[in-house]
Amino acid sequence: MGRIFEKRKHKMFARFDRMAKAFTRIGKDIAIAVKNGGPSPENNPKLRLAIQNAKGVNMPKDKVEAAIKRASSKEEKDFQEVTYEGYAPHGVPLMVECATDNPTRTVANVRLHFSKNNGSMGNSGSVAFLFERKGVFKFEPAKLNLDDLELDLIDAGAEDIERNDEEIVIYTKFTEFGHMLKFLESKNLEPKSSELQYIPNTTKELSEEQQDEVLKLVEVLEGDDDVQAVYHNLA
Structure with a gap:
């Protein structure tokens, strides 16, 4: 029983790690898109693409909006x-x-x-x-x-x-x-x-x-x- 629990826990953490990595990757895609083409998805095809990919990995909307806001600030890294x-x-x-x-x-x-x-x-x-x-x-x-x-x-x-x-x-x-x-x-x-x-x-x-x-x-x-x-x- 303990071994089965450990396997399930390992799978759960692995899935969480993959999701966290996907969110980080898309956050950077959003940052690059905003820096290059502005924060408006309507006028920025690369940003529209990043937002679409965020939906594909179930990245919460508030995280997407926060990433766009961060990328729009002067403090955000290039x-x-x-x-x-x-x-x-x-x-x-x-x-x-x-x-x-x-x-x-x-x-x-x-x-x-x-x-x-x-x-x-x-x-x-x-x-x-x-x-x-x-x-x-x-x-x-x-x-x-x-x-x-x-x-x-x-x-x-x-x-x-x-x-x-x-x-x-x-x-x-x-x-x-x-x-x-x-x-x-x-x-x-x-x-x-x-x-x-x-x-x-x-x-x-x-x-x-x-x-x-x-x-x-x-x-x-x-x-x-x-x-x-x-x-x-x-x-």
């Missing part, structure tokens, strides 16, 4: 978006997206995470060629009628559409991301998330033990406050 590259154990390439108010601190921390977990940080361009930057739109199946909209989605830039019981995922080329956003807005369709992601060109098969080594580094990187997302090519 966040820079930077991406670092490197290899995890067993030659698995990683792309590490960050949003930071102190790039010197961030690059030092990211380098330390790599070195402490048997990885190696690379120069700009060292692994980026192994990925393609794509738009990724995720929907709950009940909120998107593919039978009616599939052809329109393809016309709007959908390169690939994946469907399972839990979600529908639409992929676009980097250059079609804005076009798809406009199409979805015109149809009043709200995805759970709309993001640009690094999608690997090929995937790598490893043993379970080797995968654990890679995922340990990924988990450490994702736990860093300055890291927004980590991409790899594990199968």
Whole structure:
């Protein structure tokens, strides 16, 4: 009984950590959007996108409004978006997206995470060629009628559409991301998330033990406050 309780408690804390990380990530997205385009969602497409993604992770409305207000103040820090590259154990390439108010601190921390977990940080361009930057739109199946909209989605830039019981995922080329956003807005369709992601060109098969080594580094990187997302090519 005690072991079952511990497992449930561990899962609960893990879910809380993921939610807290998602709120922090979107808070930074909101800050960057407001600094670049102002606090009005009507006139700021990047802010509209961040607010939409906040809804997708059930971020409370008051937290979203507080983030916009903070970002509008002169005291709020300026966040820079930077991406670092490197290899995890067993030659698995990683792309590490960050949003930071102190790039010197961030690059030092990211380098330390790599070195402490048997990885190696690379120069700009060292692994980026192994990925393609794509738009990724995720929907709950009940909120998107593919039978009616599939052809329109393809016309709007959908390169690939994946469907399972839990979600529908639409992929676009980097250059079609804005076009798809406009199409979805015109149809009043709200995805759970709309993001640009690094999608690997090929995937790598490893043993379970080797995968654990890679995922340990990924988990450490994702736990860093300055890291927004980590991409790899594990199968």
